[in-house]
Amino acid sequence: MKLSEAKQQFISSWGAFGTQWxxxxxxxxxxxxxxxxxxxxxxxxxxxxxxxxxxxxxMNIRDLISWSLVERIIVSGERREYFSxxxxxxxxxxxxIKERKKRELDPMLKLLSQLENVDGDKKDKETKQFVDMIASxxxxxxxxxxxxxxxxxAEENWFTGSILKMFK
Amino acid sequence: MKLSEAKQQFISSWGAFGTQWxxxxxxxxxxxxxxxxxxxxxxxxxxxxxxxxxxxxxMNIRDLISWSLVERIIVSGERREYFSxxxxxxxxxxxxIKERKKRELDPMLKLLSQLENVDGDKKDKETKQFVDMIASxxxxxxxxxxxxxxxxxAEENWFTGSILKMFK
DNA sequence: CTGAACTTTCAAAATATATTGAAAAAATAA
DNA sequence: TTATTTTTTCAATATATTTTGAAAGTTCAG
Numbered sequence: 001m002k003l004s005e006a007k008q009q010f011i012s013s014w015g016a017f018g019t020q021w022x023x024x025x026x027x028x029x030x031x032x033x034x035x036x037x038x039x040x041x042x043x044x045x046x047x048x049x050x051x052x053x054x055x056x057x058x059m060n061i062r063d064l065i066s067w068s069l070v071e072r073i074i075v076s077g078e079r080r081e082y083f084s085x086x087x088x089x090x091x092x093x094x095x096x097i098k099e100r101k102k103r104e105l106d107p108m109l110k111l112l113s114q115l116e117n118v119d120g121d122k123k124d125k126e127t128k129q130f131v132d133m134i135a136s137x138x139x140x141x142x143x144x145x146x147x148x149x150x151x152x153x154a155e156e157n158w159f160t161g162s163i164l165k166m167f168k
Numbered sequence: 169m170k171l172s173e174a175k176q177q178f179i180s181s182w183g184a185f186g187t188q189w190x191x192x193x194x195x196x197x198x199x200x201x202x203x204x205x206x207x208x209x210x211x212x213x214x215x216x217x218x219x220x221x222x223x224x225x226x227m228n229i230r231d232l233i234s235w236s237l238v239e240r241i242i243v244s245g246e247r248r249e250y251f252s253x254x255x256x257x258x259x260x261x262x263x264x265i266k267e268r269k270k271r272e273l274d275p276m277l278k279l280l281s282q283l284e285n286v287d288g289d290k291k292d293k294e295t296k297q298f299v300d301m302i303a304s305x306x307x308x309x310x311x312x313x314x315x316x317x318x319x320x321x322a323e324e325n326w327f328t329g330s331i332l333k334m335f336k
Numbered sequence: 337c338t339g340a341a342c343t344t345t346c347a348a349a350a351t352a353t354a355t356t357g358a359a360a361a362a363a364t365a366a
Numbered sequence: 367t368t369a370t371t372t373t374t375t376c377a378a379t380a381t382a383t384t385t386t387g388a389a390a391g392t393t394c395a396g
Contacts, residue, residue, distance in 0.1 A: 003295055006286040010302070013279050020272055022190040024354070038297040043373080053356045058374060079364070079371065089304045104188055111181050118174040127171055129206040134178070136257045137203075192384075211343080221386045226344060247341060247394075 007036055011050070026052060027060040031069060031085060040073040040082035068095050094152050101148055105141060112138040175204055179218070194220060195228040199237060199253060208241040208250035236263050262320050269316055273309060280306040 011032040018028025029050055034041070046057045061083060064070035069092060073082040086092055115134045120127040179200040186196025197218055202209070214225045229251060232238035237260060241250040254260050283302045288295040 001286050003286050003288050006283050010283055017276060020190050022188050036298045036301050038293045056355055089308050093308055108185060115174050115178055118169050118171050120171050125206045130204045133204050140257050140261055224385050
């Protein structure tokens, strides 16, 4: 397979993939393009390679930056901005986990804690089922939270790092 | 907080939550409703409680069944079908992990393996970056795959079960 | 069989999400 | 300063996804 063809397929599949995970297709494609670009590239490069508008590139790049997956590069003597993606894929995964945890898991746990305080008799079947279900979802959420923390810290910590190696 | 109010909020938040994860809002809401319903309920119950059409309920229930999260219950002497969700939340999580792994991670790994065979000189910077990136994403994917397998099997296996307890 | 009760399908409509592109804003050069 | 280049914004438009509801299909009691 030729490089250009493979690159194209990687970008397009990565976009389709992102969609399934609630990530904007274009954002995923821009990220894919930056991941396989050895050097920083400009908005115009992205517009051209993905055939999308300037505004679209701009908004999605901003989003990627807010996820700390992409950074702006200033080349001295150059007026235009360049962009570059974090290339260490483990760092990328860690960063995504961190962000999703913060943006989604944490608010969910907060909600569940509120819902635990429902009035009423636990003898009532409906009430009992609700209270028990909220409690077990919360428990699962807390476990996931801790497990993800361990994953994030795995590189920094010898012991958990060694444990995680068993999974490899 | 009153039960009805709490239930309503749980269902609506669960739906919003699902959306962020690429899950149809209504499907998530139906699942939430079934999770907090102690007894099996009918299509009409769901239509009424969530104010949605019959067709919508039918399609999303089918989907939930295909994920093995919900089952059809035949009540003898009753003509209508009842539905009930798996209530063991650990099993629910396991099932979702299994399915997403099968539907998403496996195809992605397959794609990456294909893309590894790109022609061209590894001395070329573009080619090298592409090949290296595909290889490291694949490696990450394989690790995630194994880690998820361990998570799925954790209940069945004393040793890994004990290890996972450390994360709780 | 027949017809009532219930389920499924799917084209059309509604809704939600993403994209464009041109105008405004910002940055820098001259 | 003013002109020029580049970035950002956002209303309008386009696209994708979800939902409806009525018709077709199925099941089963009588």
